[in-house]
Amino acid sequence: MGELRIYNTLTRREEVFVPREPGKVSMYACGLTPQAPAHVGHMRGVIVMDIVQRWFEQLGYEVNFVQNFTDIDDKIIRRAQEEGISTQEVAEKYSRMYIEDAQALGVRLPRFVKVTEHMNDIIEMVQRLVEYGYAYVVDGDVYFSVERFPEYGKLSGRSIDEMRAGARVEVDERKRNPLDFALWKAAKPGEPAWDSPWGPGRPGWHIECTTLSLKYLGAAFDIHAGGMDLIFPHHENEIAQSEAYLRCEMPFVRYWLHWGPVRLKEQKMSKSTGVFVPIRELRQQYEPAVIRLFLLSVAYRTPLEFSYERLEEAGAALERMRTAVQRARALLRTLPQLPEPEEVVAQPYREQFREAMNSDFNTAQALAIAFEVVREINQRLSDAEGTGGLQTAGALLALLNALQWMVETVLGVPLEIRAAPEMELLNQLMERVIDWRQQLRARKIFDLADRIRDDLKSLGILLEDSPQGTLWRLKGD
């Protein structure tokens, strides 16, 4: 049970993860088309991949994580026309915004690669597919012939016949099969275009991921990830063209990982439907820690209903963790020296947490373990307050370390209260305020002491009295 198991969409089962190369993990996530601000649905993928990467690192793997920007396509062209700027400018603008959002959420950035910087690679790959007989040319367009790839449909679990029967797309008469998809699209007048053996044009939708992932990660790389809505047709088509390109001698990808959709008002959050919450907007209202906690409170494959109520709950839960950490630290600070951590106390929790993460990155369960640690920390703090004894200091430290490892290192949720430059000054000021108020309380001038507490509360500064003294903290957002 000590090994990582990942749900593989291809086999529809959880499988023990075995890397292509010992000690190394190669992974690719389909990035977005930078043509509009990213929304919460995109953010879920970003956070999921961050967690996956972090966990692999904890397991001792060296991670090579690549993600693309599809910086040329129909939507970008349209957007450029709307905004009156070039397609490069559109892509640049929204890519930068995306990176900024990801960083703000504490995400470790993957290696980003752009489609427009790899046109030669793409053209070469399309040429090969034509050469091998998997693709055909019509009027400057190049199409992949799904019938030439017998395993077409293996990822999404459908057959060519089934799909043809239920096809809702209008049929392009030039295609041999309605499911055939474009590898290369001839440019229409006025569109950005690149020279190719078939005339000026640009890549079809799916080819960029094949080209880029194979270029940077090689064949049969470990993990290919994306939202569930990409399973068909995007990833299905990627498999077809990639394995055709590899002459069916080896698989394109070892493990397919897909996260569930974020929904809003009972409907999938999506740019096309106009039902979405931009990350930008959310970031103004909630700090990254709360957003991450919200997203991680549900297993990554489960659809997640977006709601401000859930966000508020995540905020309350985070505050519970932070309060425990703060109290524990305060107690430890009163000791003449830091005790030796009593690891045996924290070990079972670490084990359980590990097991949860190894179960297909089950962050919901992992979080439950973290909260059990919080409870034990609080219990020990209560005991210490009751008896005035600090016998448990070593245990407390071990638990605190474990909690920080779980929540901060692995889940990437910061437990530190924000570290603004003014914080130091505020610290010193509060130290004095608390001291003055303590004197009032000692003289039983409670009305004034209470008024100080109330006034500070209205400013968002909470005071908590305890036998060990008074703790203060800023009210969580």
Added chain:
RNA sequence: GGCGCCGUACCCAAGUGGCCAAGGGGGAGGCCUGCAAAGCCUCUAUUCGUGGGUUCGAUUCCCACCGGCGCCUCCA
């Protein structure tokens, strides 16, 4: 119509063929406190959509039904 997923307490949400069905939020009571706050303790699913079946035993496996969702078209 086809493929697939889900239905667990007031809300969110893990999970397992058989120990008390995690955890968070909320609520109730108690303890602590000058009062608060925080915290601790207890309680809040004899039960896991409904009806069958398999089994010594099912919430967990199978079937049917009801309800919700995703994909089949751009989509993270």
